[in-house]
Structures are given as C-alpha cells and as structure tokens.
Amino acid sequence: MSKINKNILRGSLLLSYVIILTLLIFGFGAIYSYLNTGADRSKMLHTEVKQVDQYLPELKWAPLNNEGRPMDQQTLTAVENDYLDAWYVKFVSYKTNTKKGIDDYYTKSARANIFNIIDHNIENQIFIDATTLEHQPTLEFFSEDGQLVVLTDHNVIEYKRLFNGETLVAEINEQSSYRVTLLLEDGFWRIRHLVKLKSQPYAKSTYDKPLEVSKIKGINYYPQANPWDMFGDNLDSEIIAKDFEIIKTSGLNSIRIFIPYEAFGKSSVDLTKLEQLKTVLDLAESKSLKVMVTLFDFYGDYSVLDWTLTQRHAKIIVNALKDHKALAFWDIKNEPNLDFESRGKTLVTAWLDKMVDFVKSQDPNHAITIGWSNAESGTILSDKLDFVSFHYYEKLEELGTSFKTLQAKVKDRPIIISEYGLSSYSGFWSPFGNSDDDQAEYHKTIQSIFSENDIQFMSWTLYDFDNVPKEVVGRLPWRQNPQKHFGFINKSGIRKSSFKYISKK
Incomplete structure (x- = not known):
C-alpha cells in the first residue's frame, strides 16, 4: 500500500473517531441535562397548549368566600389555567374528532363521556366547532388537603357550529351555568365532574340609543x-x-x-x-x-x-x-x-x-x-x-x-x-x-x-x-x-x- 493511501486511511479513521466521540459527548450531555432539570410541563402535554396564543375568554372570579381551606392566589391561578385549558382541549377534540390531550385535563371517569361523544361523532360524521367567550366562576369549596376544588361557573357564553360532513346543520348560541369539580393529579388540576346546571339561548342585545350623526x-x-x-x-x-x-x-x-x-x-x-x-x-x-x-x-x-x-x-x-x-x-x-x-x-x-x-x-x-x-x-x-x-x-x-x-x-x-x-x-x-x-x-x-x-x-x-x-x-x-x-x-x-x-x- 502506498504511503499516500496509508495517510488517507489514517485520516479517515481519525475523522471517524472524532465524529463518534463528539456524538457520545453530546448524547451524555443531553441525558445529564434531562436528569438534572425539572420536567417542562409544556412537553408533557399531548397538545402543548399555549393559552396565551390559543384561548383567552373573558374570566372574572367572584370574591373568594369558599368553604374549607383558604385559597391562595398561586393555586387559584393554576386552577384557572388548567380549567380554561381543559375547555380548549375539548374544543379541539370535538372539532378534529381526536382524543389528544384529554387525559391531561380530565380524570378517567370524566374523559369516558368525552370519548363516547367523539366516537359517536366519528361514526356519524359529526364535527363540532365551538368556543366560550365569557366565564364568571365562583369558588365554592377548597379541600383541607389542597387536592380538590369545587366551583360554579355562571353565565358561560357558548357558541357552537355543528357539521354533518361539510354541511352546517346547526348554530347554537347559549348562556349556561356549570358545577365543576377538579382534582389535583400529577401536578394537573383535572376536571372530574362538569355538570350543566341550566342553559338558555343567549339573548342578542339590540341598541336603541338615539344617535346624532347628522353632522358627519x-x-x-x-x-x-x-x-x-x-x-x-x-x-x-x-x-x-x-x-x-x-x-x-x-x-x-x-x-x-x-x-x-x-x-x-x-x-x-x-x-x-x-x-x-x-x-x-x-x-x-x-x-x-x-x-x-x-x-x-x-x-x-x-x-x-x-x-x-x-x-x-x-x-x-x-x-x-x-x-x-x-x-x-x-x-x-x-x-x-x-x-x-x-x-x-x-x-x-x-x-x-x-x-x-x-x-x-x-x-x-x-x-x-x-x-x-x-x-x-x-x-x-x-x-x-x-x-x-x-x-x-x-x-x-x-x-x-x-x-x-x-x-x-x-x-x-x-x-x-x-x-x-x-x-x-x-x-x-x-x-x-x-x-x-x-x-x-x-x-x-x-x-x-x-x-x-x-x-x-x-x-x-x-x-x-x-x-x-x-x-x-x-x-x-x-x-x-x-x-x-x-x-x-x-x-x-x-x-x-x-x-x-x-x-x-
């Protein structure tokens, strides 16, 4: 083998060694970083819900006067974020007829009902395009162990469009109230029960205030x-x-x-x-x-x-x-x-x-x-x-x-x-x-x-x-x-x- 060929072979082996060593160092570094940092909650979510970018209904809590343990602001914020994210994930699931993310925001018993609705909709080619625009929750109860919350969400303004295939078959404007129970599981406030207490057609307001526009x-x-x-x-x-x-x-x-x-x-x-x-x-x-x-x-x-x-x-x-x-x-x-x-x-x-x-x-x-x-x-x-x-x-x-x-x-x-x-x-x-x-x-x-x-x-x-x-x-x-x-x-x-x-x- 000529001297030139030997040099080429040595160079190739050395380059391969450097590349393998670099990959090993990078791999060990990534594992070490993962093991030494807290879990990124957004990476845990199937849908990586980003509330600021996706879903921002009007929400106003009633003054806190709940039974049980006093509610602190940090926990209330966590409850609010997970509660709204649960609505959003459900809306995405009903629109796409997929079950992604439901596990993260609903307990086993609560998601069974959602999954039944999705299965029914898939079978009948039904799609639901929906949102809520306003929530007025009242905190009713916060357990002494800090694991359970009960709230009543008043006058939720809901809008839904129901499709059969590509055909719009119904448009629904409602104002509803819900009783909601949430459990803290694995760092998530998951909905255990969400029961509609009452519902009525949302009254479309009209404006009859006299207006002077004769000078424009x-x-x-x-x-x-x-x-x-x-x-x-x-x-x-x-x-x-x-x-x-x-x-x-x-x-x-x-x-x-x-x-x-x-x-x-x-x-x-x-x-x-x-x-x-x-x-x-x-x-x-x-x-x-x-x-x-x-x-x-x-x-x-x-x-x-x-x-x-x-x-x-x-x-x-x-x-x-x-x-x-x-x-x-x-x-x-x-x-x-x-x-x-x-x-x-x-x-x-x-x-x-x-x-x-x-x-x-x-x-x-x-x-x-x-x-x-x-x-x-x-x-x-x-x-x-x-x-x-x-x-x-x-x-x-x-x-x-x-x-x-x-x-x-x-x-x-x-x-x-x-x-x-x-x-x-x-x-x-x-x-x-x-x-x-x-x-x-x-x-x-x-x-x-x-x-x-x-x-x-x-x-x-x-x-x-x-x-x-x-x-x-x-x-x-x-x-x-x-x-x-x-x-x-x-x-x-x-x-x-x-x-x-x-x-x-």
Missing part, C-alpha cells in the same frame, strides 16, 4: 408616505398634524382610521403602537376633528377557536381609547362581506355579532357600526348597530335609489356612506380611465346628491399614493395603479381640481 363630514385618512402602514417607525406626528390642519380647514370635521390586527400584535397588542394610536387621537383633538376607529383591518380568519383572541385584542384597544375626547365611533370591521365567499357568510356574521356585543360591553358610550362594501349588505345586523354605514363606488345615478331602499329597510337607524371616491388614473394600464377633471365632476355631483338626500359622508381619500400594498388590491398593475389616484391631493402635494368639492359648501 369626513374623510378616510392615511399619511401620503405610508398608506396602510401608519403606525410603527413610519409615524410622523408633524406630518399628521399638518394633514389634520388641511382636513379641518377644508370644511371637514371627522376622520376614519384603521387598526391592522396582525401589525398591532393580535391578542398581545403592541403597546408602543397603542401609544402612537393615542397620539393620533390627540392630534385630531387638537384640530377639533372626531375619529371613527376601524378595528380588525386585514383580519380574515374568523375561526371559532380564534374568537377569544380577537376579543382580547378588542378589549385592549377599546379600553385604551374609550375615554378619549376625539373618539366618536367604532367601526368593527372594514368590508367584512368581502370575506363571505371565502370564509362563509354564517361564520363571518356570527363573529361580527359577538364582537358588536363585546365592544359594546367594554364601551357602552360610543356608537358602533360595520363598514359594509355595498348598500345591499347594510341590513345585516342592523338591529344591533347604532348606525349603518356602507361604501359606494358604483354609478352615481343609482346612489339616491340605493340609499332610499336601504333607508326603508333599516328605518330607525341612521345611515352614512363611509367610503366613496373616483380614481383619476388614466395611463397604460387603464387607457380609458378618468382624468382629474372627471374626478372633480364626480365629487361635485355626489355632493349634490348628498345634499339632496341629507346623506352624511366620509370620502376616500386625502392623498394620491406612490405605493399600494399587495394585500389591498393584489399585485396586478391594472388594479394597483388606479388605487393610487383616489386622492384630493396628488403625489407632488398639489391640490387637484376635486379638492374644492371635498366637503359640502
């Missing part, structure tokens, strides 16, 4: 440099203050702004952006402008198991702003009817229904609406809203009829048009588009219609934009380019011919 003359607002991305590093208070001065001196008295759900942190709201939002309302107040805040922009999931997370998001936003003098209205969602086809009208409407109730429970003093994309959708949930709002981008000659038709259907609810406008784009991607003069004529005509029918309005929008995110109208240039030219002020900061019709004179 407004505009949808984004800064010119960062449309659909108003908050974060791009927020410039000086620019916004100047824009608000332009809006005020033009004869308008209100603005509509948007809170993007994901960009604001979803259920864990970004507190920095929340402070920026307050700053925007401060600037509006300084110019005597009222603000319509549109929640849940760019949200489109609506999954029932997601509802508690959207509820938590709304709670933080609403409570941060509800006492601000500039706040005028809440718009629950921008154009949610556009999600009917992809997410299902029943599901979207149910989410809106619950969110209207929830926002009103957090702030009963400000009016609520939904910004429908057309007049035809304006009747949906109109009995729950303080006023109806819709957007109009159709033929002007049909506006008066559309408005009066909706007015006749909703009768006792004020109506405003919270978006309207015409693009002045005419170029390669739209050679037969409209000019600045066409846009001015449009706004002159629509203001005449507004005056004739006493219609309150919020136009789209103050500025032309250089960029429009793909999430708004997609990537296609023949859709993006017209969207950039709806403003009353062009990209160079010059007021277009339409500006003189930005408001009623």
Whole structure:
C-alpha cells in the first residue's frame, strides 16, 4: 500500500473517531441535562397548549368566600389555567374528532363521556366547532388537603357550529351555568365532574340609543408616505398634524382610521403602537376633528377557536381609547362581506355579532357600526348597530335609489356612506380611465346628491399614493395603479381640481 493511501486511511479513521466521540459527548450531555432539570410541563402535554396564543375568554372570579381551606392566589391561578385549558382541549377534540390531550385535563371517569361523544361523532360524521367567550366562576369549596376544588361557573357564553360532513346543520348560541369539580393529579388540576346546571339561548342585545350623526363630514385618512402602514417607525406626528390642519380647514370635521390586527400584535397588542394610536387621537383633538376607529383591518380568519383572541385584542384597544375626547365611533370591521365567499357568510356574521356585543360591553358610550362594501349588505345586523354605514363606488345615478331602499329597510337607524371616491388614473394600464377633471365632476355631483338626500359622508381619500400594498388590491398593475389616484391631493402635494368639492359648501 502506498504511503499516500496509508495517510488517507489514517485520516479517515481519525475523522471517524472524532465524529463518534463528539456524538457520545453530546448524547451524555443531553441525558445529564434531562436528569438534572425539572420536567417542562409544556412537553408533557399531548397538545402543548399555549393559552396565551390559543384561548383567552373573558374570566372574572367572584370574591373568594369558599368553604374549607383558604385559597391562595398561586393555586387559584393554576386552577384557572388548567380549567380554561381543559375547555380548549375539548374544543379541539370535538372539532378534529381526536382524543389528544384529554387525559391531561380530565380524570378517567370524566374523559369516558368525552370519548363516547367523539366516537359517536366519528361514526356519524359529526364535527363540532365551538368556543366560550365569557366565564364568571365562583369558588365554592377548597379541600383541607389542597387536592380538590369545587366551583360554579355562571353565565358561560357558548357558541357552537355543528357539521354533518361539510354541511352546517346547526348554530347554537347559549348562556349556561356549570358545577365543576377538579382534582389535583400529577401536578394537573383535572376536571372530574362538569355538570350543566341550566342553559338558555343567549339573548342578542339590540341598541336603541338615539344617535346624532347628522353632522358627519369626513374623510378616510392615511399619511401620503405610508398608506396602510401608519403606525410603527413610519409615524410622523408633524406630518399628521399638518394633514389634520388641511382636513379641518377644508370644511371637514371627522376622520376614519384603521387598526391592522396582525401589525398591532393580535391578542398581545403592541403597546408602543397603542401609544402612537393615542397620539393620533390627540392630534385630531387638537384640530377639533372626531375619529371613527376601524378595528380588525386585514383580519380574515374568523375561526371559532380564534374568537377569544380577537376579543382580547378588542378589549385592549377599546379600553385604551374609550375615554378619549376625539373618539366618536367604532367601526368593527372594514368590508367584512368581502370575506363571505371565502370564509362563509354564517361564520363571518356570527363573529361580527359577538364582537358588536363585546365592544359594546367594554364601551357602552360610543356608537358602533360595520363598514359594509355595498348598500345591499347594510341590513345585516342592523338591529344591533347604532348606525349603518356602507361604501359606494358604483354609478352615481343609482346612489339616491340605493340609499332610499336601504333607508326603508333599516328605518330607525341612521345611515352614512363611509367610503366613496373616483380614481383619476388614466395611463397604460387603464387607457380609458378618468382624468382629474372627471374626478372633480364626480365629487361635485355626489355632493349634490348628498345634499339632496341629507346623506352624511366620509370620502376616500386625502392623498394620491406612490405605493399600494399587495394585500389591498393584489399585485396586478391594472388594479394597483388606479388605487393610487383616489386622492384630493396628488403625489407632488398639489391640490387637484376635486379638492374644492371635498366637503359640502
């Protein structure tokens, strides 16, 4: 064997030895680390429930006055977390017809009933999509040995959708009360008994508070440099203050702004952006402008198991702003009817229904609406809203009829048009588009219609934009380019011919 081949062989053997030694050291290190650290509870769970990310219903304990041993806060928190996780794991099991995680949160006797339901549902192709939105537990008993808890959970707001295969067969809104027994086993507070004491259909509240909307003359607002991305590093208070001065001196008295759900942190709201939002309302107040805040922009999931997370998001936003003098209205969602086809009208409407109730429970003093994309959708949930709002981008000659038709259907609810406008784009991607003069004529005509029918309005929008995110109208240039030219002020900061019709004179 040549000297070169021997060297290659020696090198290969040495490299193999180093690799084997490294693997052995790594393996022993992992075993040692495992044996010398406490068990990670999240790794013990079949489903690795992460309550902060998955399930956050409203929960309020009654003052503690239980029999037996006094309850300490640490134990109460553990009971609360395991109790809510038990609900969540059960919801996942009923939705997927699997039994994962049930063992961790229910005793043997309690899970037998759940398993029977799942087996029945599998056999009959039944799926249950459910959640709870509110719990009001009272601690009744805590045993002297610290191993047993009894509580009564009052007025649990439940929502369920029952499917046979792919077909929705029932939608259930309930308010129920439960007697619950939990045992401490292996570090888990497991449910031993969960007995429904009473149940009734959940009463959908209606709001008949008179509302004065006869003075709304407004505009949808984004800064010119960062449309659909108003908050974060791009927020410039000086620019916004100047824009608000332009809006005020033009004869308008209100603005509509948007809170993007994901960009604001979803259920864990970004507190920095929340402070920026307050700053925007401060600037509006300084110019005597009222603000319509549109929640849940760019949200489109609506999954029932997601509802508690959207509820938590709304709670933080609403409570941060509800006492601000500039706040005028809440718009629950921008154009949610556009999600009917992809997410299902029943599901979207149910989410809106619950969110209207929830926002009103957090702030009963400000009016609520939904910004429908057309007049035809304006009747949906109109009995729950303080006023109806819709957007109009159709033929002007049909506006008066559309408005009066909706007015006749909703009768006792004020109506405003919270978006309207015409693009002045005419170029390669739209050679037969409209000019600045066409846009001015449009706004002159629509203001005449507004005056004739006493219609309150919020136009789209103050500025032309250089960029429009793909999430708004997609990537296609023949859709993006017209969207950039709806403003009353062009990209160079010059007021277009339409500006003189930005408001009623």
